[in-house]
Amino acid sequence: MVEKTIRDVVCTFCGCCCDNLEVKVKDERVVSLRNGCALSMSKFLNYDRERLLASMQRKEGEFEEIKFEDAVNRTASILVNAKYPILYGWSLTSCEAIEMGVELAELVGGVIDNTTTTCHGPSILGVHDIGESTCTLGEVRHRADLIVYWGCNPVHAHPQHMLRYSVQSIGRFRKGRKDRKLIVVDVRKTDTAKQADYFIQVAPNQDYELLCALRTAVKGDEIEQNSVAGVPVETLEEIADLMINCEFGIVFFGLGLTMTVGKSRNIDAALSLVRELNNKTKFLIMPMRGHFNVTGANQVTAWQTGYPFAVDFSKGYPRYNPGDTSAVDILTRGECDAALVVASDPVSNFPVAASRHLSRVPLVTVDPHITPTTLASDIVIPSSFVGIETAGTVYRMDGVPLLARKLVEPPAGLRSDEEILNAILRRTRELKGVA
Amino acid sequence: MKFILLTGRTLGQGRSKEIGKLSDEYAKNVAICEFDPEDLKSLQISLGQNVRVTTKHGTVVVKAALSTQAPHRGLIFMPYGPWTSMICDPETHQTGMPSLKGIEAEATPAPEEKVLTIRELVAHISGGK
Numbered sequence: 001m002v003e004k005t006i007r008d009v010v011c012t013f014c015g016c017c018c019d020n021l022e023v024k025v026k027d028e029r030v031v032s033l034r035n036g037c038a039l040s041m042s043k044f045l046n047y048d049r050e051r052l053l054a055s056m057q058r059k060e061g062e063f064e065e066i067k068f069e070d071a072v073n074r075t076a077s078i079l080v081n082a083k084y085p086i087l088y089g090w091s092l093t094s095c096e097a098i099e100m101g102v103e104l105a106e107l108v109g110g111v112i113d114n115t116t117t118t119c120h121g122p123s124i125l126g127v128h129d130i131g132e133s134t135c136t137l138g139e140v141r142h143r144a145d146l147i148v149y150w151g152c153n154p155v156h157a158h159p160q161h162m163l164r165y166s167v168q169s170i171g172r173f174r175k176g177r178k179d180r181k182l183i184v185v186d187v188r189k190t191d192t193a194k195q196a197d198y199f200i201q202v203a204p205n206q207d208y209e210l211l212c213a214l215r216t217a218v219k220g221d222e223i224e225q226n227s228v229a230g231v232p233v234e235t236l237e238e239i240a241d242l243m244i245n246c247e248f249g250i251v252f253f254g255l256g257l258t259m260t261v262g263k264s265r266n267i268d269a270a271l272s273l274v275r276e277l278n279n280k281t282k283f284l285i286m287p288m289r290g291h292f293n294v295t296g297a298n299q300v301t302a303w304q305t306g307y308p309f310a311v312d313f314s315k316g317y318p319r320y321n322p323g324d325t326s327a328v329d330i331l332t333r334g335e336c337d338a339a340l341v342v343a344s345d346p347v348s349n350f351p352v353a354a355s356r357h358l359s360r361v362p363l364v365t366v367d368p369h370i371t372p373t374t375l376a377s378d379i380v381i382p383s384s385f386v387g388i389e390t391a392g393t394v395y396r397m398d399g400v401p402l403l404a405r406k407l408v409e410p411p412a413g414l415r416s417d418e419e420i421l422n423a424i425l426r427r428t429r430e431l432k433g434v435a
Numbered sequence: 436m437k438f439i440l441l442t443g444r445t446l447g448q449g450r451s452k453e454i455g456k457l458s459d460e461y462a463k464n465v466a467i468c469e470f471d472p473e474d475l476k477s478l479q480i481s482l483g484q485n486v487r488v489t490t491k492h493g494t495v496v497v498k499a500a501l502s503t504q505a506p507h508r509g510l511i512f513m514p515y516g517p518w519t520s521m522i523c524d525p526e527t528h529q530t531g532m533p534s535l536k537g538i539e540a541e542a543t544p545a546p547e548e549k550v551l552t553i554r555e556l557v558a559h560i561s562g563g564k
Contacts, residue, residue, distance in 0.1 A: 013449075042450040050455035061564070117531045125530055153504070157444040187441065188507040204439045204510060205537040255443065259536040263528055290444075310531055326531030348456065348517045351525035351533045352493055352560055359561035371456050372517050372553055376561040 003031065010404045011040040012092075012387030014158050015289030015397035016137075016165070017404075028408045030388065037159035044388065050370045052382035053411055063380070068415070068423075071381050075340065076427035078362045078379075082338035084314055085110035088327050089344030091294035093383075094392020094404065097417035098293075098300040101342060104425050106305075106313045107432065111336070113327040114297035115290075115344055116309040121322055122258040123287045124298065124308050126267025133274055135250070135284050136398045137164075142171035146246035148183045150270065151207060151256020152288045155191035161288070166252070167195070181246070183239060185210070186256060198239060203230035205261035211269035214240055218276050249283040258287075289397035292387070292404075296395035331357045340424075341365045342417055343383070347372040366420050383417050384410035392418070436478050438511040440490065440540035442523065448514035456517075457553055465516035466550050468542065469502040474509070480544050487545035488513070488522060490538050495521040496548045511542060517556050 009021040022034040023044060033044045055071035056063040066074075079085050087105045090098050091114055098114075105112035116124065140147075147166045154161040162168050167182045174180055184196035185207075193199045202210050206229035213228040217240035223233050243249055251274060257266040270285060277283035289295050298308035305311045307320035310327070323329055327346070330336050331354035338361050347355045348371065359376035366381045367374055374380045386392045387404030394404045410416075415423075429435070447464035454460045468488050470480070480486055486499045488511070495518050502512060513519040515535075524534035551559065558564075 013453075038446055039449045039453070042453040046453045046455070050457055058564070113531075118533060118535070121531045153443070156446045157449070159446070187510060188502070188504040188512070190504045193504075204441075256536065258532055259442075259534060261534075261537055263530045263532055322531035323527055323529030326527065328525060328533050329527055329531060332525045345456070347557065347560060349515055349520060351523040351535075352521050353525040354533070355520065355560050356562075359557070359564060369455070372557045372560075375554065375557045376564060 006405070006407055009407065010387060010394065010402045011036060012292045012385070012394065012404050013039045013043050014292060015295060016158050016161050017292055017394055017396040017402050018160050018164060019402055023407055025408050030408060039159060047368070047385055047388055051368060051411065052370055052374065052380060053414070054382065056380045058378045068381070068413070071379050072420070072423045072427050074379055075364045075381070075424050076431055078338045078364060079104070079108045079110070079340060079428060080431045082108065082110070082362070084336050085338040085340065086327060086330055086336040087112045087340045087342070088114070088346060089342040090114040090297040091116070091291035092343035092386070093293065093417040094386045094394065095293065095296045095300045096392055097342070097421055098297050099304065100418060100421035100425055102301055102304045104421060104428060105311070107425070107428055107434065109314050109316065111310070111312045111314070111325055111327070111330060112301065113310045114301065115294055116298055117322070117326045117328065118349060119255060119290050119294065120258055120287045121309060121326065122264035123267045125264035125322060126271055129264070129268050130271035130275065132271060133278055133284050134286050134398070136400055137396065140250050141165050141169040142173055143248040144250050145174055145179060146181050146183070146243065146249035148185065148249065148251040149192055150185040150251055150253040152252060152254025153186070153190040153192045154288065157254070157290065158288055162195070181242065183242070198242070200231055200235065200239065206230070207257055207260060208262040208266050208269050211266065211273050215269070215273045215276050218244060218273065218280065243277055243283065244280045246281060249277065249281065251285045252288050253285065254288045286398060293394040295397055295399060296393065296401070299395050299399070328354045331355070336361060338362045339364070341367070341373055342421070343367060345371040345373045347376050366417060381420055382414050383420055384414045386417070389414070390416040436474070436542055438474070438509060438540050438542055440488070440522070440538040441510055441512045441536045442515055442519045443512065443536070445514045448516065462550070462552070465514045466497045466518045467500040467514065468497050469500045469512040471502055471505045471508050471510065475499065475501065478542065478544065485545045485548055485550060486542050487548060488540055488542050490522040490524070490540045492524050493522040496545050496550050498550060511540065517553060521556070
């Protein structure tokens with residue numbers, strides 16, 4: 001078969017959603033990739049390894065193949081018979097599939113939570129408290145002359161971010177690295193920090209103190225200490241001056257703020273710093289979102305329920321109280337009695353206290369790959385990859401929606417998350433006698 | 436020796452999870468603990484040697500690795516993944532977010548102990564379901 005090149009492909013790895021990939025396909029396989037980073041190269045050239053190719057159920061400890069229809073039927077029965085099921089994952093699939101997940105959660109009176117809960121959940125809580133001055137990545141590319149990366153390491157987690165959107169990008173009014181300053185705040189001298197004009201090494205778990213001190217310096221108030229969080233006050237004042245005197249600054253922040261002591265309060269402090277800076281200049285802030293459609297999971301859940309993650313339908317209407325209705329808390333307390341995981345691997349990434357309960361309730365997983373979560377499941381339904389084998393809408397980290405395209409056919413018999421969830425939804429309605 | 440544990444993404448973790456979580460490549464990149472070079476000397480651990488990392492939430496054996504993001508004396512770093520999740524703090528402080536960075540930990544040489552495979556870890560977590 002003839003090899004063909006597909007241009008302007010959206011990358012479905014991280015929240016950068018770079019839309020300039022050139023993918024060569026031949027015989028319904030991706031054979032090469034241009035413009036990608038190491039992460040996208042690895043995804044697009046290895047996605048068909050360790051694939052799940054048939055629906056399976058666990059019988060006497062071993063997996064056996066079952067028909068897709070039987071897997072759907074059993075999944076619907078598990079969800080209908082559960083008193084408090086949890087539907088988790090969603091950040092590695094399309095908005096169209098997430099929409100169906102929300103409907104299913106409402107129908108079965110369960111909880112729907114997405115991976116935000118273990119990445120930027122505290123950032124969203126901070127935004128509820130303080131509000132957010134933000135923008136698109138395009139504005140950063142064209143206008144920003146001061147970039148701050150705080151508690152994130154884009155060289156490793158978002159390898160094209162600096163090149164396409166921030167310090168090294170060539171914009172309309174800023175022509176590249178020479179027109180921009182870079183500040184990195186981290187507890188380690190990361191590969192990102194090594195490229196910084198100013199590297200601030202903050203003491204572990206003391207970001208809140210440093211953010212508050214910086215805000216004090218921006219206000220022009222005196223800091224009655226020699227150092228804060230391991231940083232000399234003179235350095236803090238120098239950084240504050242740099243921030244005040246830029247024309248267009250932005251703070252990109254990562255899980256170094258959301259996962260450490262303070263959590264959402266760290267975000268409150270970062271948002272408050274940016275608000276303070278806006279009394280003096282133009283300053284913005286944006287979380288570095290991890291998975292390619294975790295932002296979409298928040299968008300869809302918010303426009304359908306009013307809340308961006310951790311939504312509980314057990315009372316028949318949506319409730320939102322992270323810490324109570326969020327996945328890790330529900331699992332650690334041992335409250336849910338069934339789980340549907342779609343496009344995620346919580347057994348790998350949740351603390352063991354949570355994944356232990358998850359793996360001991362009836363667990364259904366919809367995923368393209370064999371993962372620790374599929375290995376711990378009772379039913380596994382294989383799916384196709386969004387942005388490679390099926391099309392779908394995804395949201396970039398700045399909230400810009402993009403269409404991830406279908407490049408090749410999936411292996412025979414594999415369906416998209418959207419088709420699988422539609423089938424589960426139909427069968428659940430039948431079992432519940434809902435039209 | 437006592438440390439503060441950070442967990443996070445690395446290029447190797449991101450690349451190898453796409454190759455497959457059952458692959459040797461994934462274990463090589465993820466079942467590791469990165470040390471500052473000075474800390475590694477103090478602990479008398481050689482590169483690639485097995486090391487036991489313990490927190491008050493659990494314990495796990497991984498391989499010692501040299502940090503490329505040093506200096507960070509007193510900090511150890513483990514990539515996200517099932518080995519690291521064995522020792523992370525589930526406390527969310529009413530935010531939904533467990534504490535995955537900045538955890539008190541102890542690291543000790545464990546030359547006689549084995550790094551569990553993914554299948555062994557899953558069996559351990561699920562109680563041999």
